[in-house]
Amino acid sequence: MAAVADAERASAQLPAPRRVAERRSFPVWRWLILLTAAAYFLIPLYSALRFAGFKAFTQVASYPSFGSAFALSIRLAVITTVLTLVLMVPTTVYVHLRLPRLRRLMEAITILPIVIPPIVLIIGVLKVAPGFLLGTPNLLGLEYVILAMPFAYRSLDAGLRSFDVRTLVEAANSLGAGWPATLWRVVIPNLRTAMLSATVLTIALVLGEYTMASLDNFQTFPVWIVNFEQNSGTVSVAASLLALFVTWLLLMLIVGVGGRSARKRGGPQVTLFTVATGGAGATPGEPE
């Protein structure tokens, strides 16, 4: 006790300028890092914007096959997202509840699509895909489900770790809720932000994927951008900036929506790639 008091007295007697310097040293570094990172990202964006010019933006939509390419990408985004969530939500919940020891293995498996180059994946898929899928966008959607797996799994895993899913499921069971009701009324509502984050990451991935789409001979939005570059460089750059902007808007949306619903329910502020803090999210509020 006395030692603490002594230390406080000592620090109080420090010359004022030195204390100010100590307080400031961190923010200076932070600013430096922030500015470097910002320059790294913003300078290319700014250059692209300068290169394209504002006129190009107004022209993007009027170019041939832009509409069909964009529609195809949106359609793929929807297929991929729905399939990913339908497959991954029950799987991650099941692993968390019944096979917690498999979590490491799941992490390793779900990282594979990142480790294996897309070119290898696509050649393999084209060799073994059944005929009725070949040449249909559904095949590309299925491939995207694989590509989205690492992101979706990590989002959902973090979401599941942010609340005590086992206890909540047991509580629901003991109150008479079967599996469908437990999943629908208890697990999914508390996993909403994580699912939203998985959705946005999946959409962002689909809207930006080039290799698989072009090898599958589909003119998705990114393929269209590359093809079009030969016609008009400025319009194609404007189109990619637009794509970036749309994705960014989606991200902002999820951060906003997720933050609001989390504030309302006091849950953890799950955003993109939130690292789970473990334990039950809700902590006791005001004392009795």
Add this chain to the structure above:
Amino acid sequence: MTTNMAAGAVAGLGQAGDAGALVSLRALSRSFGTVRALDGLTLDIAPGELVALLGPSGCGKTTALRIVAGFETADAGSVTVDGHDIGPVPAAKRDMGMVFQSYSLFPNMTALENVGFGLRMRGLKGASRQRKAAALLDMVGLSPQARQYPHQLSGGQQQRVALARALAVEPRVLLLDEPLSALDAKVRLQLREQIRALQQRLGTTTLFVTHDQEEALSMADRVGVMQGGKLAQVAAPAELYSRPATVFVAEFVGTMNRVPGTCAGTDEVSVLGSVVPVTGGRQAGLTGDVDVLVRPEGLTIEAVPGGNGIVTDRTFLGSLTRVSVLLSGDTEVKVDMTSAVAASLGAGTSVRVGMAGHEPVLVAARS
């Protein structure tokens, strides 16, 4: 050793509550890998009775509760409710209310919606569900908090909502899995009284798992002390305290002194200048020098010069004071006495410690 006094209790408490069911655990065994969590546990809980399973962590008490709830399956043995084997019945259909150790309220629902969840699962519609949930919330004194989300409630409030939620479905059996252990001392005390009062009012058969002996002794009709996956003894709190069946129970429940003694005669032991009978006769293999187990209130102190001990410390407990005495031979004992008398026994006082009565005692091998 399993002391089963359930049969008597069942007969005595049969008419206590109509809502409660008769729950029987029969020779339950469960292993996790090489660890035997339950080793032939047998226990009967009479309708309306509150039985506490008490024991150190890892004694199997939680496993037993989870088997009754349907979250674990037993390797062997059975659980019956009113004579029906519930082994094949899934947890969702067992009609049991459960309050968990960790906060288990659904974070996406208000207090009222949480309480109404079980009713909704039973198909109770809108207004009648609301009314019933509100009544339950009122019963635990949380009507003003009906619209609040779990994170806006304190720990004690959350557990009260959890209790209301468990009771809302009018379960045949209430299961309490250390529901108070995450709360601070004062709230714990209040909630413990509230749970007991509600349980008695509703007459719900209750199995309560705890490692806190004070909680178990103060709330339960009977307490089962568990050791190594078995019941060491199951008895009413007073009996458990005054007539422990085994050395483990004696030392686990309450404070117990070990005083050196010598076996005398067939079933007697000589200790502190008295000869007292041994509970249940002398155990095989115990001869010569033994430890005699005596409660702090089973010893007397007299200030005399050149006695058999020296006062080392005093702990004031209100009307009583617990005096620590160092006996010759380096044994420390604790003796409870009225604070007025203890006031004159400062540290260093030479005293003579003796046996207060002629009650039978337990003996154990010299430690």
